[in-house]
Amino acid sequence: MQGDPRSQLRIAVCDDDPSDRRQIAGLTREILQAAGLSCAVSAYSNGTELLEAVRKGTSYHILLLDVMMDALGGMDLAAALRRLGDSAAIVFISSNRELAMRGYEVAAVRYLAKPIQPQQLREALLFCHKTFYEKKEILLPTSRGRHRISYSDVVYAEAVARITRLILTENREETVGMKFSDLAAMLPERQFVLSHRSYLVNLEHVRYVRNRELELTTGAVLPVSRYRLDELQQRMVDYLSG
Numbered sequence: 001m002q003g004d005p006r007s008q009l010r011i012a013v014c015d016d017d018p019s020d021r022r023q024i025a026g027l028t029r030e031i032l033q034a035a036g037l038s039c040a041v042s043a044y045s046n047g048t049e050l051l052e053a054v055r056k057g058t059s060y061h062i063l064l065l066d067v068m069m070d071a072l073g074g075m076d077l078a079a080a081l082r083r084l085g086d087s088a089a090i091v092f093i094s095s096n097r098e099l100a101m102r103g104y105e106v107a108a109v110r111y112l113a114k115p116i117q118p119q120q121l122r123e124a125l126l127f128c129h130k131t132f133y134e135k136k137e138i139l140l141p142t143s144r145g146r147h148r149i150s151y152s153d154v155v156y157a158e159a160v161a162r163i164t165r166l167i168l169t170e171n172r173e174e175t176v177g178m179k180f181s182d183l184a185a186m187l188p189e190r191q192f193v194l195s196h197r198s199y200l201v202n203l204e205h206v207r208y209v210r211n212r213e214l215e216l217t218t219g220a221v222l223p224v225s226r227y228r229l230d231e232l233q234q235r236m237v238d239y240l241s242g
Helices: 019-036 046-053 074-083 097-105 116-135 180-186 229-240
Strands: 011-015 039-044 062-066 089-094 112-114 137-142 145-150 154-160 163-168 170-178 192-194 199-204 206-210 215-218 220-222
Touching: 019 039, 019 116, 039 046, 046 062, 046 170, 062 074, 062 116, 062 137, 089 116, 112 116, 145 170, 154 180, 154 229, 163 180, 180 199, 192 220, 192 229, 199 215, 199 220, 206 229
Parallel strands: 011 039, 011 062, 062 089, 089 112
Antiparallel strands: 137 145, 154 163, 154 199, 163 170, 192 199, 206 215, 215 220
16 A cells, blocks of 8 residues: 555564465455555564564564464564563464463453454454554653653654654653654654654644744754755644644
């Protein structure tokens, strides 16, 4: 599906059975397209491959994990991802109901039995979208550990080398151990906008936009790229219009 990557649901399907993997990935695309939701679905043939991708900075909103896989099963994979600070919504898929029901240990939100029923997958995907993708806060890996941060508390984010500097209300600051582009993709497009390639601002905290700069409610003044000025002004109008 086409569209702004920042507005897409990023989903990973991990299953070592090629037929099941293709079916789940295909159904996921069909269900979300029918619901009018843009998505990018990645498929992994084993848990080690997905874990390595996340370690290198790839992030997903939803993980559809087979519980019974060789080498690294879905349960162990989910536990390893949680230790890394990954907060994606996890849906377990398996013919082993007893094992999959242990999903509470890694905060899984659904268990789906094989063979997959499209209606059950649809309910799980839409539940994850509403509960996690549209949530009002985000769980981020910071220098002080995993930190739950409200969208409203984020004033702006700044790209600094391979990390991201997060400026919060009340003169607080956090260093987030993830790429700027990945953080940007996890924040709601309606509320956050790029003013410059290195700055992502929360429209809730923009006081004014003029010429090539904007002022935030904290008094901070940030540059605005001339290529982004028109979009920023329009997005501000849209945001204030509700």
